[in-house]
Amino acid sequence: MIVDKNLLEMAKVYRMPTDRxxxxxYIPEIISFIKNKFSKK
Amino acid sequence: MIIEVKEVSKSYGGKKVLxxxxxxxxxxxxxxxxxxxxxxxxxxxxxxxxxxxxxxxxVGLLGDYKYPYIVSGTVFQDDRMVQSLNAIDNCFMVSxxxxxxxxxxxxxxLLPEDxxxxxxxxxxxxxxxxxxxxxxxxxxxxxxxxxEPFDGLTEDERNTAIxxxxxxxxxxxxxxxxxxxxxxxxxxxxxx
Numbered sequence: 001m002i003v004d005k006n007l008l009e010m011a012k013v014y015r016m017p018t019d020r021x022x023x024x025x026y027i028p029e030i031i032s033f034i035k036n037k038f039s040k041k
Numbered sequence: 042m043i044i045e046v047k048e049v050s051k052s053y054g055g056k057k058v059l060x061x062x063x064x065x066x067x068x069x070x071x072x073x074x075x076x077x078x079x080x081x082x083x084x085x086x087x088x089x090x091x092x093x094x095x096x097x098x099x100v101g102l103l104g105d106y107k108y109p110y111i112v113s114g115t116v117f118q119d120d121r122m123v124q125s126l127n128a129i130d131n132c133f134m135v136s137x138x139x140x141x142x143x144x145x146x147x148x149x150x151l152l153p154e155d156x157x158x159x160x161x162x163x164x165x166x167x168x169x170x171x172x173x174x175x176x177x178x179x180x181x182x183x184x185x186x187x188x189e190p191f192d193g194l195t196e197d198e199r200n201t202a203i204x205x206x207x208x209x210x211x212x213x214x215x216x217x218x219x220x221x222x223x224x225x226x227x228x229x230x231x232x233x
Contacts, residue, residue, distance in 0.1 A: 012092075024126065025123060
C-alpha cells in the first residue's frame with residue numbers, strides 16, 4: 001500500500017473530512033511515491 | 042463529561058499488558074499515566090481512542106453528552122505527519138474548522154518562524170514533536186490525549202510544551218502518558 005496506514009489511522013482519530021484526506025494525505029503520498037520511484041532509476 | 046475506563050484487560054501473545062485497569066477521566070482534570078517501557082501505556086491510549094478492543098472491560102462516555110463520540114486532540118507516539126508538507130499544512134489539514142492564521146499563531150508559540158514553512162521531514166525530532174502537540178491542541182476538541190508527547194524534547198522545549206498544553210487544555214480532560222514525569226506534578230499521576 002502506498003499510503004501509510006498510520007496516517008489513515010490519524011485521520012480517523014481526528015475525524016478528518018474525506019476531501020481533506022484525499023487532498024492532504026493520498027495525493028502528497030502518491031506524489032512522493034512516484035518521485036522516489038523515478039529518482040531510483 | 043467523563044470517559045470511563047472500566048476493568049480493562051489486554052494481553053498480547055500470552056503477556057498481560059493491562060490487568061483490570063479502571064479510571065474515570067473527568068473534565069478539567071489532568072492525568073499522567075507512567076511506567077516502564079512495555080507496561081501498556083500505548084495500548085491503554087489506543088483502547089481509549091477506540092483503535093483497539095480490550096479483551097475484557099470497556100471504555101464508555103458518562104454524563105450528558107449529545108454526540109455518540111468524542112473528538113480527541115491526539116498526539117501519537119510516532120508523529121504521524123505528511124513528511125512532504127510543512128508544519129502549517131500538517132495542522133491545518135485535520136479540521137475544516139481551522140484557519141491558517143490561527144494555526145500559524147499557535148505554532149509560533151512552540152517553534153521559530155523559519156521552521157513553519159519547511160517540509161516537516163527537514164525539522165528536528167523535537168520540532169516535529171512540537172508540531173504534533175500544536176496539531177492536537179489546535180482542533181476544537183473534547184479531550185486531549187497524548188502518548189509520550191515530550192519524547193525527544195530538550196528541557197527548554199519540554200517546559201514550553203507543558204505550559205502550552207496547560208494553556209490549551211480548556212474545560213476538557215487532559216490525559217498524558219510519560220515515562221519521565223518531572224514538570225507534570227500538576228496532574229494526577231497513575232503508575233501502570
